[in-house]
Amino acid sequence: MIASVGVGGLALAVAACGGTDTVQPAGNAAPAESSAPQAGATQSSAPQGGGTALAKTADIPVGGGTIFKDQKIVVTQPTEGDFKAFSATCTHQGCTVGSVEGDAIVCPCHGSQFAIADGSVKNGPAERPLPAQQITVEGDQIMLG
Incomplete structure (x- = not known):
């Protein structure tokens, strides 16, 4: 399943070295109750633009999560209502991550895996976490920035 949003791209100064064009949102974890905004995402009840x-x-x-290749960002929801965003550029050699499989963001180039909850390295060869990106939740919309 390809998931891409055709809005203005997020400029990153990191060149990607390749990867797959397939985006696979994944995850069937049982929802957990959470009503408080989490780090990396702020919430409000109405869009503020x-x-x-x-x-x-x-x-x-x-x-699970979804990768937005045009914006070079991956947005995850580790638990219900807890949205996180990370750079989609692998910290190993700059490839674009290719999928979200269960609780891991996976880079197709060398197999690095990152946690959907905080971007930390679950499996190398990457040694650094994916950098967090700023998003806000406004009503039912996830906004970049």
């Missing part, structure tokens, strides 16, 4: 619309909250699976 502070950034670029990236996706609807319903588009991001609980216990």
